[in-house]
Amino acid sequence: MKAVPFSLGLLSSLLLATTAAHAADTIKIGVPTSLTGPYVELGEEVKRGAQFAADEINAKGGIKGRKIELSFADEEGNPDAGRRVAEKLVRSGFRLLTGPISSAVGLAIGSQVEKWDALYISGINKSDRLTGEACNPRMFRANHSDSMDMAVIGPWLKTRKEANWVVMAADYAWGRDSAGAFSSTAGAGGKSVKSQFFAPLGTKDYAPYIQQIKDAKPEGMWVAIAGRDAVNFGIQAKQFGLMGSVFTVGQSFAVPSTIKGMGDVAEGVWGVVNYTATIDAPGNKAFVANWTKSFGKDPANFEAETYVAMLALFAAIEKAGTDEPGAVAKALSTISFDTPFYGKVTMRPADNQLLLPNYIGRVARVNGELKTVVEMTVPAADAVPPPSKDCKL
Numbered sequence: 001m002k003a004v005p006f007s008l009g010l011l012s013s014l015l016l017a018t019t020a021a022h023a024a025d026t027i028k029i030g031v032p033t034s035l036t037g038p039y040v041e042l043g044e045e046v047k048r049g050a051q052f053a054a055d056e057i058n059a060k061g062g063i064k065g066r067k068i069e070l071s072f073a074d075e076e077g078n079p080d081a082g083r084r085v086a087e088k089l090v091r092s093g094f095r096l097l098t099g100p101i102s103s104a105v106g107l108a109i110g111s112q113v114e115k116w117d118a119l120y121i122s123g124i125n126k127s128d129r130l131t132g133e134a135c136n137p138r139m140f141r142a143n144h145s146d147s148m149d150m151a152v153i154g155p156w157l158k159t160r161k162e163a164n165w166v167v168m169a170a171d172y173a174w175g176r177d178s179a180g181a182f183s184s185t186a187g188a189g190g191k192s193v194k195s196q197f198f199a200p201l202g203t204k205d206y207a208p209y210i211q212q213i214k215d216a217k218p219e220g221m222w223v224a225i226a227g228r229d230a231v232n233f234g235i236q237a238k239q240f241g242l243m244g245s246v247f248t249v250g251q252s253f254a255v256p257s258t259i260k261g262m263g264d265v266a267e268g269v270w271g272v273v274n275y276t277a278t279i280d281a282p283g284n285k286a287f288v289a290n291w292t293k294s295f296g297k298d299p300a301n302f303e304a305e306t307y308v309a310m311l312a313l314f315a316a317i318e319k320a321g322t323d324e325p326g327a328v329a330k331a332l333s334t335i336s337f338d339t340p341f342y343g344k345v346t347m348r349p350a351d352n353q354l355l356l357p358n359y360i361g362r363v364a365r366v367n368g369e370l371k372t373v374v375e376m377t378v379p380a381a382d383a384v385p386p387p388s389k390d391c392k393l
Contacts, residue, residue, distance in 0.1 A: 026069035027062070027067070027068050027069065027323045028069050028092075028094040028095070028096070029050070029054070029068060029069070029070055029071075029096045029097070029098065029313065030070075030071050030086065030089030030092075030095070030096065031046065031050050031070055031071065031072045031073070031097075032072075032074075032075040032089060032099050033046040033047065033072065033074075033075060033099035033100060033101060034046075034074070034075060034077045034100075035072065035076075036076055037076050037077040037201075037202070038077055038201050038227050038228045039077045039102065039227040040227075040228070041227060041228065041257045041261075042101045042124070042227050042257060043074075043099075045300050045302040045303045046101070046123070046124065046303075047072060048303050048306075049123070049302065049303040049306030049310070052291065052307060053068075053310035053314070054068040054069075054310065055294075056290075063314060063317050063318050064321075068314075071089055071092065073088065073089055075100055075102075075105050077101060077102050077105065077201060078105065079102075079104045079107070081105075082105035082109055083105075083108045083109055086109040086118075086120075087112065087116060090116045090117075095323075095325045096121075096325060096328065097119065097120045097121070098121045098123050098306070098309045098310070098313070099124075099306070100122070100124065101124050101226075101302075102125070102173075102174065102201075103126055103127035103173040103174040104127075104173045106120070106124070106125035106127075106130060107127065107129060107130060107134055107173060110122075110130060113136070118325050119139075119140075119325040119328055120138065120139050121139075121142055121312060122139075122143055122309065123142055123143050123302075123305045123306040123307075124143055124305060124306070125174070126144065126145055126146045126149070126174050126177070126178065126252070127145075127146060127173045127174050127177045128145055128177055128181070128388065129173065131145060131351040131388060131391055132388040133388075133390040133391070135351055135352060135390075135392070135393060137329055137333075137352075138325065138329050140329075140332055140354075141352065141353050141354060142305070142312045142347075143274065143305045143308070143309065144272075144358055145353065146181045147181065147388075148356070148358055148384055149272040149274075149358065150181045150182065150184075150185045151358070151382070151383050152358045152359070152376070152378045153182065153360070154188065154189060156360050156376060157185065158190075160247070162218075162219035162220035163190075163191055163219060164191075164219050165182075165186055165191055165192065165194065165218055165219070165220040166194055166196070166216050166220075166222070167183065167193060167196040167221075167222045167224070168197050168199070168222070168223050168225065169196065169198055169199075169222075169223070169225065170200075170201060170226070170229060171200045171201070172201060174224065175224045178222075178251050179196050179198070182222045183196065186222075191220075194216050194218060195212070195216045195218075197213065202229065203229060203232070204232065205236075206233045206237065209233075210236060210240045210242050211240070214240070218246055219247060220246065220247045220248075220249065221248050221249075222250060223248060223249070223251070223253045224250060224251045224253070225253065226252040226255075226258070228261070230252070230253055230258045230261075231257075231258055234253075234261075234262040234265050234269075235262055237265075238262075238265040248268075248269050249271055250270075250271045250272075251271065251272050253269065253271050254266065254269045254271030254273065254361065254363050255300060255301050255302070255372070256298070256300035256371075256372070257300060257302075259363055259370050259371070259372070263370075264370075266370055267365070268362065268363060268364075270361070270362045270363075270375075271360070271362075271363075272360060273360060273361040274301050274305060274358065275299075275300075275301040275304040276301065276359070276361060276371070276372040276374060277298035278361075278366065278371055278372065278373055278374060279359070279374060281340070281341050283340035284340055284341035286340060287299065287304075287341060291303075298371075304341065308339055308342070308345075311337055311339060312335060312337065312347070312354065313328070313332070315331075315335050315336075315337035316329075316331040316335050317331075319331040332347060332352075333347060333349040333352060334346075335347045342357055343357075345380070350387040350391065351387040351388060351391040352393070353384070353387070356380055356384070357378060357379050357380045357383055358380075358383040359374045359377050359378065360374075360375055360376040361373050361374040361375050361376075362375060
């Protein structure tokens with residue numbers, strides 16, 4: 001008779017332990033990003049953005065009592081390496097993925113997530129292919145696409161006097177997409193793109209390209225290069241007398257990491273500004289203050305954009321009530337959530353693109369420090385083109 005209450009007590013303890021263990025289960029998010037290679041500085045930005053978002057929500061108790069656990073892996077800026085480490089993360093239980101820098105890596109991972117029963121949300125990749133012909137129900141974009149950037153470049157370009165342009169871009173998916181989009185946009189605005197030049201990732205010597213650009217005698221130059229490559233190009237272009245003599249505007253070029261690397265060379269460069277710490281919004285001021293307290297510097301664009309991708313995941317997980325990728329994807333396709341600097345944003349289910357405002361700005365001195373200053377703000381209603389007909393969801 002005494003064994004009965006002992007058994008009931010043991011069963012009760014086991015049930016309580018199981019419930020506690022379930023509540024303590026973490027929500028696992030994998031972050032394959034560039035920890036080596038030409039985009040290593042940008043990979044560090046991704047790490048900070050993801051970790052800041054995770055720490056912030058974990059300090060509030062997590063999502064329904066479950067804390068966020070991150071696992072970082074090196075995609076090396078290489079599609080094959082990215083696919084390999086992403087699959088390893090998925091097999092380790094990290095089935096919600098974000099973080100790749102290169103669009104080529106993002107596309108390589110995104111093409112496999114349905115097969116892996118996983119989910120990928122871009123916080124960096126700009127290639128239109130993600131939300132165009134390569135779109136699928138498990139791949140999302142929480143950042144600005146090439147088309148979104150061109151939607152604000154077009155009207156701005158019409159205000160510029162420069163008629164003849166050249167393009168200098170990275171030789172992979174994003175760079176070529178950006179070059180093509182700019183050339184089409186410029187042509188539609190009555191401008192002429194005389195030449196396009198493409199340099200492989202990791203190029204150390206830009207002298208041959210710079211000389212060809214100088215020989216073309218352009219009035220304006222569109223630059224679609226990022227990371228260390230952007231710094232190398234900018235410094236060499238100044239040394240050879242190109243920067244400063246040709247009006248320069250770019251995509252992912254007038255950003256904090258490049259500005260820091262180029263120094264005074266960056267002053268006066270214009271660009272599409274997807275995020276800057278100088279955005280005049282009450283929420284942004286608080287975000288910048290909290291970020292600076294953690295890292296001792298202003299947040300950069302890739303840090304902020306990664307943060308937004310994480311917020312999107314958090315909102316979708318909470319809405320779905322689970323971290324199962326299929327359910328999260330369904331919730332994510334129509335999610336609306338608040339951000340500290342863009343305001344309330346919504347995912348468009350037709351192509352899994354987050355609808356965002358956009359900005360154009362220039363590098364200028366603010367209290368003696370070079371920063372990107374917003375010169376034009378474009379609301380999401382005008383900054384986001386219609387969904388691509390190539391996307392069939």
